[in-house]
Amino acid sequence: MKRSIAWGALPCFAALHVASAQSYTPTQEGGPSVPAWCDYTRSVAAAEAAVLLAPEVFGSVGVVNAGDAEGDAPLGSQTLRLTAGLGYNVVNAYRGVTLRRRAEAECRRYKALTALQSAFQAGPGMGTGPALAARLSVLEAAIPEGTRLLEALRTDLQEGRATVEEFNGLQLRLEQLRALAYETARAQERLALLPRPSSQPLPALLQELHAADDELERLAGTLRRTAAWDIRLRGGYDELIDVRQDLPLFGVLTVSYNLGGWAQSKANARARGTRQQASTEDVDGFPQRVERMLQELRTTRGLEETRLREVSVLVGDLEGQLREVQALETVKVRRFRDYLVLEVARLRAEQAWLQAHLESLQALLGNPSP
Template sequence: MKRAIAWGVLPCFAALHLASAQPSPSVPEGTPGPPAWCEFTRSVASAESAVLLAPEIFGSAGVVNAGDASGDTPLGTQTLRLTAGLGYNVVSAYRGVTLRRRAEAECRRYKAFSALQRVFQAGPDLGAAPALAARLSVLEAALPEGARLLESLRADLREGRATVEELNGLQLRLEQLRALAHDTAREQERLAHLPPASGQPLPALLQELHAADDEVERLTGTLRRAAAWDIRLRGGYDELIDVRQDVPLFGVLTVSYNLGGGWQAKANARARSARQQASAEEVEGFPQRVERMLQDLRTTQRLEETRLREVSVLTSDLEGQLREVQALETVKVRRFRDYLVLEVARLRAEQAWLQAHLEALRALLGNTAP
């Protein structure tokens, strides 16, 4: 019987040890590494779980009372006893795996929290980078045409076909476009120093933050619940010197349960529910600030959609007028044409800004274009 138990238990030790020693998946070369906080959390979990997942080696030597009523060694004779072997705590192994899973949940929570913090750091400039690029592209394409019109008007002024007021008016409108292009380029440089956004919609990031935080609490409750159990496997060599033994091996399975674990389930459920409620009750908590920002962004989206429709109608109207006057060759019509060219360029720049900004807002809010 002892032989069967010993040879049945020892392979279990080896299998559990090999399972706990499996290496983590390797990261392909060139792939960005995890955030430092994730690396820290995973390393701490690995350090704590290392002693929980691995088997223990034990040994002892001492003198015990032994003997055999029918043998050569009388009962009660002090005999040297040598014991050595391997032990494995199944519950500790379960806790070690759970610690690593909790570290992954904490990493998920940190990533979502960091992504939302980057959004807050952008503040009112949220989604402005692509809008600025779109506006600058339109202005850079229109400025050479405006400069050509200004030179043509100067030539007409020298020949007496234009007035100084007309030249000053065109030059003023062209300078306004140049100033707008200059300010746009400066804003682009300023925004270039902001950290890049994650690219995920804000509602999805907020949901991920809540889900990861709930997972952390659920796994923490699992660790508390596992503390009520103790399942140990031990096996190895056990010999009494000078005492006849058929097989000096042993195997033992011990299971114990703390009755207090029966009251843990409801307490863990209350703790998990209370954690979610406490997060929702924080007046100035991070999730509440995200919700307020989402409301502001949705309001901005509605206002800019209205403004884009207005600008699009006005741009279409002026473009139609421009096509009509381009066929006429009188001096007064050319002056009106020059005004229309610069005004259409300004409206196209505003239209491009609104379109790009709305696309960025829709991506942040998780909406699709209407």
């Protein structure tokens, strides 16, 4: 009866091994997009789990005291014994799967941390890429028009219909636009050298970092709990030479539990709860620096929203004046019109910058804080 129970349990635990191995399905990422650290942690976990998930093969040969009262070998006589078979440790299989899951959690944490570090490294230039492009687009469209107006004014100066002061004033405003376009292009070049930030909002990345860190501690506690258990299944061939046996096979299921495991639960719960608290208490920790950066970005967003409203009102007012003076044909009105054209171009460039930068900040910050 015992033998049938043991051998009936063997397929069950084999099925458990297959199911535990199949339950681990790492995210398939192809090519160079896989971070090297993720590949490293997964490879280490796979190496450690390989020997934990696989069954063991054992064998032994030796002399034992055995015999058969009704056989040729008397009781207590020395008999050669041959044993061979397979063994499987269910707890080790569970550890192997947990190690692989821990590698995935480490990969998640690394990705979130790397994305936050890339954003932090960008510093003041974070989210300014679209804003720089928008401002440069407005300036590149306005500078040729300003150049045409300056050349027309140069002709008027040569023919005595304009003053040197008017020419210098218009030239200075045009040079300001050119200098702004040059600085914008240089800022784009510097920004291109920095790591490209993630498309995810920074608060979501920070939350993902905390979640992955908590998952790592949970899995570490799981591995600690498995140390209290030992579940082994062994079966195979066991023959006593020169001793009559009906069926020289055996199967044994062994379960043991260390009573210290009762004290582990509270300690593991305490460790998981205090790990996050310890992270927040680190004043110079990276999550704290990210939180301060987020607060600065929120402040910048508020200030730029106010500035955008002011610039939009001013642009609307100057564009209205420009439409009015364009219908007039006097020389003095044309000089004022030229000034308005360049001034409106400068304000439109600032307006485009603010609009695009606010959109980038909104993408970085996610939903506005209540």
